Amino acid sequence: MLSIQCLSAARARGTSLIEVLVTIVILAFGLLGVAGLQSKIGVAEMESYQRAQALLALSQMTERLSANTAQAASYVTAGTVGTGDAQPTDCSGIAAGPNHDLCEWSNALKGASEQRSGANAGGMVGARGCVTQLQAPNPALGVCTAGVYQVAVAWQGMVATATPALACGTGLYGASDGFRRTIAATVSVGTTSCY
Template sequence: MDASRNAGFSLVEVLVTIVILLIGLLGLAGLQGRALTAQMEAYQRSQALVLLKDMADRINANRSNAASYVTTLGTGAACPAAGSSVASIDLNEWCNALMGAAEAQSGVGNVGAMVGARGCITQTVAPASGAPSQYLVAVAWQGLNSTAAPTITCGTGQYGNEALRRVVALPISMADLN
């Protein structure tokens, strides 16, 4: 067997192995990036559901003044001042939660909520004699990846691309107990 014909053959095998290993590592890095994005999307959705349920419970506890809750929050730099009514206090606290006031980071500000959170409360059916009034509580935020645009209008036009807008909503019925 001629030794000169086999010279360098092991080096080529090592180079091919390194290239294959690098491709695998790049694939793992891409997978890790997608996993982090999916984890952040899931975190934001869970935070939105907590805030959605919080406001639905507040409206349910103050059902005689449910119409006072109809508003859109989280669209400005500051939340509306809390007045003396239970509804205005609830709306102020919910707005602060939407703006991330539950957790602050020095130099950055509020970081305890979703990206660009908005809260919308609309009356979908006005109260009628013997019929319940209905409200829709919705929380919108900006997602990280494009998906289908939601049909609920909360936060429409706020995120540049409607495919980045995420919305969770909960309908509430208030029976006329008079």
């Protein structure tokens, strides 16, 4: 009877060690999963922040365009405004109007509203803006069509996704436009002679 107890006690010591090793392996896989989830959360948070900044910049320009309907056509840009443009960092020397608004919008897109160690830190990565005219206003009697303008903001995302349909910033974000994010709003500007 004594020999049976010794044999089962020896087996029990070995199984405890195996249970501990299996627990450590399971815990290690769980920690790897948590680390992967944490990195994805960081990317999603950055994407969300950049989209919020883009919405603010888009709203700012649509409000400026809507407030200056008489000169709406002067807001149309040949290229992009923001990262890589030739707008000055100080817009105080530019007279009030579309050029001044575009200068301030350019600086907002570049993140000039927040500085850190002398560098812009308040914007999106590679932010650019475009204003295009979709329909010219026609004040002719009997026609009276409003001018329609599209304000778009493009920026660089953290991971590649589907290529956006909007053309703003095309080809400026690497070999593939999968990193380019865009958002746009349409502004309709009525003609005063039709009222």
